[in-house]
Every structure is written in structure tokens, then in C-alpha cells.
Amino acid sequence: MVGATVCAVTEPADINDVPSDIRERHATLSQEIEEHRQRYYFATPTISDAEFDQLMRELEGIEDQYTSLRTPDSPTQKVGAPVAEPGAGVEASWPPVEHLERMLSLDNAFSADDIAEWAARVEREVGTGARYLCEPKVDGLAVDIVYRDGKLATLATRGDGRTGEDITYNAQFVDAIPDELTGTDEYPVPSVVEIRGEAVFPTKEFEAVNAERADLGLPLFANARNSGAGVLRQRMDRRREKLDAAKAKADAAGNEGRAQASYEKVLEEYERAKRNLNRMILVCHGIGRRDGFDIRFQSEAYEALRAWGLPASDRPRVVPDLEAVQEYIDHYGQHRHDIEFEIDGVVVKVDQVDLQRQLGSTSRAPRWAVAFKYPPEEVTTKLIDIRVNVGRTGRVTPYGVMEPVKVAGSTVENATLHNASEVKRKGVLIGDTVVLRKAGDVIPEILGPVAELRDGSEREFVMPTECPACGTPLAPAKEGDVDIRCPNSRSCPSQLRERLFYLAGRSGFDIEAMGWEAGIALINAGVVADEGDVFGLDADRLKQVPLFTNADGELTVNGRRLLDNLEKAKQQPLWRVLVSLSIRHVGPTAARALAGALRSMDAIVDASEEQLAGTDGVGPTIAASVKEWFAVDWHQEIVRKWREAGVRMVDEVDESMPRTLEGLTVVVTGSLQGFSRDDAKEAILARGGKASGSVSKKTSFVVVGENAGSKHDKAIELKVPVLDEDGFRVLLESGPDEAAKVAQVGEAEE
Ligand SMILES: [Zn+2]
Known part of the structure; x- marks a missing residue:
């Protein structure tokens, strides 16, 4: 089949006008594409979709220039997969079935320019009246479903666009594909209708499939689309035959022994196959052949599909111009993963069916639609x-x-x-x-x-036995741990570098001038042996670090900035100091809880493990980790050095601040204009309130900023008073009674 392609393109007479190097490139490209196409459908692909698209575009480019190369056998003139020959694939194929109307593929667009070019062509053909229907492009397996008198007649894969595989047998296992259509007054059940759609695993279901495979020790599926295609195309009829045969054998053996065990195994596989099929959903997006009715708009097709009880997305939108098309594309580019299944682009169609007919199709793709593809993932x-x-x-x-x-x-x-x-x-x-x-x-x-x-030159990875940064032998922290560690925690340059980076980070001391490079430079220059030395840095010490000195031996701007940053960092609240210590399990949340309850480093050090564990938001794991950390000599030394350098070790209770929120729990969600998330929390804590992350019946107020999500819904559901930003200010300034007057409370059902 591959050879035939190459021969065919060299036959036409005027091919002699094409330079021989171009002809050769065209031939090798065609062959390559054909091979990849076969692999894609019947084995593991060896290149990505994007790379495939690139090859195809190169081939199209050549054919645009030398049209004599565009023969019917060229890969550019074929749609989708060839129907599998028996024995060609991983599992023998189903018998072929011809589609009532040809299933075309779509031309691809990769940029706003490509879309504009397509729209310009539309305008040249039909004038300026076209409206555009946009919809997310489902990354699934294209299917063709025929209903006759409302009853499912065939379910088929796309195949080569004319003939697909008849997988009707498998439809019984997929609840998303109805056996029978319903009808309404406006859209009665048609005598014949051919539905186009995509079958796909929703992301959650795909994860469930893989979780199950992991449990069974089976290799994981790489992506939802290819595995979905495999699942939908499997020979369930043969599985059934195998099951029946195994059952008969088991029955003959009195339902015990090897025959019974083998039957149970086959049954389990059969049930798993059924379960996976039913995990697939269908997204309908078009109609092929239609008898006994007509539609005037593509958008109307979606209404019809829904009226017939077919799953059609409610995301398609009809928009008036290219600008709105681009907005739609940008929107789903950003929200690509908010959709419950994988998408790889946006399909743009001319909405008016009469204009679609006027525009017609090339041999491969309709001129009235184009697929915008997002950058590959x-x-x-x-x-x-x-x-x-x-x-x-x-x-x-x-x-x-x-x-x-x-x-x-x-x-x-x-x-x-x-x-x-x-x-x-x-x-x-x-x-x-x-x-x-x-x-x-x-x-x-x-x-x-x-x-x-693979060519045999590949080699297996061997976990090193010594730390690549400090040479210390590696070992699990305790027996049975999966992870191995470098036990040289104090001075292993790699660990110290990571700790410095974390300490300087946004939830630590927030030292902007101490980034990744700076941390490495400080360690390499020997001025920081561990993080205890950070606040002891002064101009003289920094001058020993090449990164922070200029040619005259003076501090650079960044060097001066670092000193300035350090001075400010000393005033950071206690919880940030705690975070910066890199105590296991003590992130911002636990640190806030500890600082809020105990208010000073000394109180935390002196607290018993039980006391710590009893602190709201702490618990036994964190408590043990804190005690363990402070028991290490060089850790205590860090705290001593920081204290000596003037780092804040006590959270002052601001006596001037009335404790108006004592005993109240406030949740802040969404983004506020006048407060950062930290500011808002601190304002609540300073007034004796508790800032929580989750809404419950015990929550006193939920403060809702922009783009607030499920927490807002939960507040309404639980009838917790909801405040906007102005209401939050009232709460802070005048207390809960005044705030209650401006709060909104969820309505009771009905
Ligand atoms: Zn090490």
C-alpha cells in the first residue's frame, strides 16, 4: 500500500516539470506519512500529532507549488485511517461499512492568520454575511451513527472517510449511545439520520481506567484518545464467544479446578472491557445524511440532536465576526483543562447551511469549516x-x-x-x-x-549510592521508605541551596534579591555555611561574593538590595520565620496555626508535644516533626543566630486593635481589590478571629472576592452569611453585628 502511493505520484505526464529533488522529497514524505498513519491506528505512534501535522503541511506546501503531484493517492487527499486489513492491527478489525455520506476531515489552522485567511476565502465566495459557529474540538475517536426510523442501525468508525469499521455490536455497552431516538413537535424523529460525533473517555474516567490498570500491574495508557479508540474498536463479540466457550468448559468440569479458574479470569476481563466501554461518552457535533427533514443553520442541528436525546455539547456559540472567533479560541485556550474531556482546538463553521452548500468541499475537507489547533501538549x-x-x-x-x-x-x-x-x-x-x-x-x-x-544502545538508569552534591552515602530515612535521602542535611550544598531558596521565597521571608543564583553564590563563596548565617550577612561579607561585587570591589546594586531586603525581612511575622526553618510538614498553614496559638518562638520551643498536637490546625504528625526539629543542635543554633541578628521571634499583640472577631471563623475566597490573601488573613487574626480555608456550618462569615468558586456556593447552601469586600471592611471596622446587617444569606430551597 505504501509502495503504491509512491508509484502513483510518479505516473502523470506533466510530472516531468517537477524538479527531481522535489519529486523525491514528495515521495519520501508521502511514504513516511502513510507509515505514521498506519502506526497511529494499528500500533503505537512513533511521532506526535504535531509532528505528523508538520509533515502533512510540508507535503501540502509542495503540492501547492507543483499541483501535478496532488494525485488521488497522495496522503493529502485521504481522510483519516484506512480500514484495517485482518492481521494488520493489534486486534482483528470489524467488517467494513460504508457511510451514507462521506465523512470529511477538517483543514487545520495554527494561528490567527490562518483563521483570517480561511475567513477571507469564505468572504470571497459568499460575501460578508457568514456567521461563525465555534465549538471546542473534542480529542476523541470520530464516529458515524445511523438511526433508521429512530432505531440505532449502525455505529461506525470514520475509517478512510468513505468506509469505516462496523462496531455496532459494541454500542450496546455504551450507555451514552441511545438505542432509540426521542422526538419533539419541532424535531420529530426522522426516517433516516446520520449522526457525527466523537467518542471519548472523560478525563476522570480515563484516570480511573489507568488506576485500575495500575492495580492489575498492566502497562498504563498514554492518552485518553488512543486508548479510547482501542477500547471502542475491540472485538467484544469475540470476547463474548471466548467467555461462552470458557463457561461451557467450566460447566463440563463441574465448575471447579483449572477450567473454572480460567473461566473466572475470562469473565473478569470481559467485565472490565464492558466497564471501560461504558466509561466512554459521546459528543455529537454534526449530521451527515438526513432524510425527511432539513435544517437551515448548523446551530439548529444541535437543538435537533438534543431533541432526539443525543448528547450534544452546550458550548457551541454563534458569533458575528472574526474578533469574536478569536476571543472564543483564546477563552478555551485558557480553560482547556476545565472541560471534562480532552480538547485539542476549536472548530469554526459557517452557520448558514445554504452558505455551506455554496462553499462546498475540496476532495478532503469542507471549505465552510476549519479546525484551529492549540499548541500540542x-x-x-x-x-x-x-x-x-x-x-x-x-x-x-x-x-x-x-x-x-x-x-x-x-x-x-x-x-x-x-x-x-x-x-x-x-x-x-x-x-x-x-x-x-x-x-x-x-x-x-x-x-x-x-x-x-530503540536501537539497542539504550541503558537502564541506576540510582546512585552516593550524594552527587556532597558524596555522602545515600540511605532511606527509615527502613522500608521508597525514597532515599542524603543524610548530610546541614551542609550538603544541594539541600542548603534548596533551603535558602525556600527561605527567601514568597511564603518564607520573601527576600527578593536572594534568588536561585544568589543562594548558590553565597554558598560557593563560603559566607553561608547554613541558613543561620543569612542574617549575619553585612557589606564586608557580601564583598567576598563575586556575584555581588563590581570591578572596583564595591557592592553591586543587587548586593545593596539584598542587605536592604534582609533588614526588612527581620520584621516578618512569626509564621514566616517558622516556614523559613524548613521543618517537615510545617508550611504556611501549620505555621500560622502555631504562631496564632503560641505567639512566640520560645512558647513553641517550650510547648510539649501534646500541647502542640492539641493546637487547632496542628495535630500529632506536625507536633512530632516540630519537636524532632528543635531537638537538633545545629537547628537550635539557627534560631539563636537569627534572634541575635534581630529577626522577630514574637508576634506582638497589637493592644490598640480591638479583638472584635474573637471566637469567629472567617473564610476569604476569590480575589479582593484592597487586600492580598495574606493581608486579609492577618487582618482577621489581628482582631482575634480565625481565618479558615474551608466553609462549614460553623463558619461565621464567608468573604467573597472576584472569581470566587465553590466556597461561595457552599456558603449559600449552608446559609452562612456572605460578605463582599465592602462588607469585609465593615466587619473589620465595626465588628460582626454591623457586618451581619450587610451580609447576604442563602435563600431556602423553593
Ligand atoms: Zn548531599
């Missing part, structure tokens, strides 16, 4: 090495070093691999081509290797 790249990082608490974490690659709009070259068993579980070898995923703001993740591309 999954790419492949080379895993050059696996190294380890030693963290703030000494934990040793392997991470992958990759050939830099662009994913979701940023360039990535490192990704954490968490621990040695995670490296094993993912099955990645150094030298592998790996699939890398980065979704939105989430940290990049190595999903797994593309094992087909």
Missing part, C-alpha cells in the same frame, strides 16, 4: 540522561534530561521522574525517545518510551 523527544536532584529535605529525586523541545508553548528540557520505582514503572531507558506531556501550567511529565524506536 504531547511531543516526543530524546531522553539524553537521567540525573538526580537532592531536595530541601534531602530526598533524592531522579529527573530526565531531554533534548529541548517545545510543548504547550514553552521549551522543556527537564522533567521529574519522582523516584526510582517510578522510573521502573514508566519503563524508560536512557537514550529512549520518550513521549513528553505538558498540560497548561502543570509541570511536564514523561509519559513513557516509544519502545519501537
